[in-house]
Amino acid sequence: MTKSKDKKKKNKLFEKEPLDSKANIIKAVVLSIFDENGPTPNIYWPYDLDEQAGLLIAMKTISLLMGDATYQDGIGTEGVNYFGILPFPDLKLNGLTYFFLIPEVKARGKALAATITVLIDEENRVFFYENMKYLRIIIDKAATQIQNNKQHSEREIIMDEIREELFEFANELKDPFSTKRQLKILLTGLDKAGKSSFMYGIRRKYSEIIKSMPTKGVERSEENIFEEQNSTISIWDLGGQKKYRERYLEQSKMYLYNIDLMFFFIDIQDVERIDEALSLFKTILNTIIELDEFPPIVLCLNKFDPDIKGSKEIFKNLERIADVIQENSDKFFIKIFQTSIFDHWSLITAYSFGLSQLSPNRELFRNQLKKFAKKTNSDAILLLNENGIILSNFSKTDISGKVFEVSAPHFQSLYKNFKEFKLLEKDFIVSSGITDRSKKIIFKKITVGKYNLYLLLFLERSFEIGKIEKNLPDFSKNLVDLIHTYI
Numbered sequence: 001m002t003k004s005k006d007k008k009k010k011n012k013l014f015e016k017e018p019l020d021s022k023a024n025i026i027k028a029v030v031l032s033i034f035d036e037n038g039p040t041p042n043i044y045w046p047y048d049l050d051e052q053a054g055l056l057i058a059m060k061t062i063s064l065l066m067g068d069a070t071y072q073d074g075i076g077t078e079g080v081n082y083f084g085i086l087p088f089p090d091l092k093l094n095g096l097t098y099f100f101l102i103p104e105v106k107a108r109g110k111a112l113a114a115t116i117t118v119l120i121d122e123e124n125r126v127f128f129y130e131n132m133k134y135l136r137i138i139i140d141k142a143a144t145q146i147q148n149n150k151q152h153s154e155r156e157i158i159m160d161e162i163r164e165e166l167f168e169f170a171n172e173l174k175d176p177f178s179t180k181r182q183l184k185i186l187l188t189g190l191d192k193a194g195k196s197s198f199m200y201g202i203r204r205k206y207s208e209i210i211k212s213m214p215t216k217g218v219e220r221s222e223e224n225i226f227e228e229q230n231s232t233i234s235i236w237d238l239g240g241q242k243k244y245r246e247r248y249l250e251q252s253k254m255y256l257y258n259i260d261l262m263f264f265f266i267d268i269q270d271v272e273r274i275d276e277a278l279s280l281f282k283t284i285l286n287t288i289i290e291l292d293e294f295p296p297i298v299l300c301l302n303k304f305d306p307d308i309k310g311s312k313e314i315f316k317n318l319e320r321i322a323d324v325i326q327e328n329s330d331k332f333f334i335k336i337f338q339t340s341i342f343d344h345w346s347l348i349t350a351y352s353f354g355l356s357q358l359s360p361n362r363e364l365f366r367n368q369l370k371k372f373a374k375k376t377n378s379d380a381i382l383l384l385n386e387n388g389i390i391l392s393n394f395s396k397t398d399i400s401g402k403v404f405e406v407s408a409p410h411f412q413s414l415y416k417n418f419k420e421f422k423l424l425e426k427d428f429i430v431s432s433g434i435t436d437r438s439k440k441i442i443f444k445k446i447t448v449g450k451y452n453l454y455l456l457l458f459l460e461r462s463f464e465i466g467k468i469e470k471n472l473p474d475f476s477k478n479l480v481d482l483i484h485t486y487i
């Protein structure tokens with residue numbers, strides 16, 4: 001669609017850039033606005049963008065996010081910002097979309113829904129994932145300017161500028177055309193902190209936990225969130241014994257480079273080694289700061305076994321660790337979890353949170369859950385994949401979230417058992433007698449494209465299954481797109 005038959009309408013790109021320029025990776029840049037005619041491509045490049053293609057881009061990007069409660073209730077334009085990567089199979093393109101609101105007194109909700117979408121060939125999509133951070137900054141800046149400038153002509157200039165900036169950015173990259181996204185997850189911490197057991201636990205290889213020997217050197221494995229995915233996720237379990245630690249710190253360029261996510265484990269029962277563990281944590285952070293690496297970090301305060309939860313001493317340790325961590329890590333996004341192999345859900349929660357950080361679509365996912373919750377009167381929703389990993393969750397209150405923590409794993413095994421023994425009449429389970437009179441829990445298998453996912457809903461006792469079934473097709477349809485580009 002960018003290769004116009006009409007050569008007279010030469011666009012700026014080809015006047016300035018040689019044809020084989022890397023900037024050619026960017027096929028289109030579109031500002032869409034939901035105006036009185038519905039979702040409309042308002043300003044776009046190439047200037048001769050096919051009309052149908054433009055409409056499709058506007059419709060798809062804006063409609064995915066319509067129905068957002070914040071927007072419709074007119075609460076304000078601040079909280080409504082989402083990035084996501086969307087597939088456009090008909091155009092053979094992938095789009096990085098930013099959804100935002102333009103304040104407009106006359107409009108419903110006092111704002112107009114708008115998106116800026118950057119499009120590239122679908123086989124080049126890794127470009128988006130690898131450069132998300134910078135692309136977000138460029139697009140975010142343009143969106144703010146669009147919000148502040150009302151004139152169409154001013155906005156045209158802004159869109160020209162963002163395009164130039166994107167070209168420049170693409171041109172400076174060494175290799176924007178790798179075909180598969182390579183992700184690297186590190187598991188770090190002292191020896192015996194429980195790193196290997198954590199992964200066995202996640203994978204339900206319980207017998208291995210008993211047999212497990214100290215990890216020698218580095219053990220690599222792969223994670224597949226979906227059977228078919230466009231990225232390779234490698235998990236590097238870095239052996240924690242002193243000799244291995246020294247090696248990976250010395251050869252940090254090899255081990256600690258290009259990290260997308262890091263887990264750090266501390267054995268909170270081993271009081272004597274807590275200082276040593278914290279010191280290793282600091283050393284690793286300093287080393288990766290030097291490498292200019294700032295991955296999100298999941299800190300597992302591990303061996304927080306169910307039977308010691310009440311212990312005062314453990315509680316003191318936890319507080320001390322949290323303080324030290326806070327002091328040393330203002331440059332990083334760190335999320336702390338209390339984990340134990342005897343509490344499967346604690347592992348899943350920490351692990352899933354980490355994985356979700358790898359997906360640029362996590363906000364969009366959550367938004368779909370939130371919409372579905374509203375339509376079905378659910379207090380909380382959880383979406384699990386076949387392996388029980390949480391893809392996304394939404395809950396109105398803390399309490400409903402907590403209910404899930406306790407019940408989700410049980411429901412999933414119940415469901416699987418019932419299914420196996422063909423005891424399931426319909427494709428869902430409804431709780432009965434577990435909750436008080438006001439609430440119910442539904443566990444349901446849903447198909448999204450070629451995947452089986454599991455949906456857990458926490459909702460009013462007087463729920464209507466019809467309402468859920470009516471809204472499911474739309475929900476699944478939106479998720480299909482997001483799953484294709486989830487990771």
Ligand SMILES: Nc1nc2c(ncn2[C@@H]2O[C@H](COP(=O)(O)OP(=O)(O)O)[C@@H](O)[C@H]2O)c(=O)[nH]1
Binds near residue numbers: 210213214
């Ligand atoms: N009590 C308790 N023990 C654990 C937990 N996780 C691991 N362990 C035990 O701690 C020891 C070291 O675990 P391992 O996974 O090999 O640690 P790694 O060296 O960090 O990989 C093993 O004996 C495990 O059985 C946990 O959550 N609670």
Ligand SMILES: [Mg+2]
Binds near residue numbers: 195196214215240
């Ligand atoms: Mg190990």
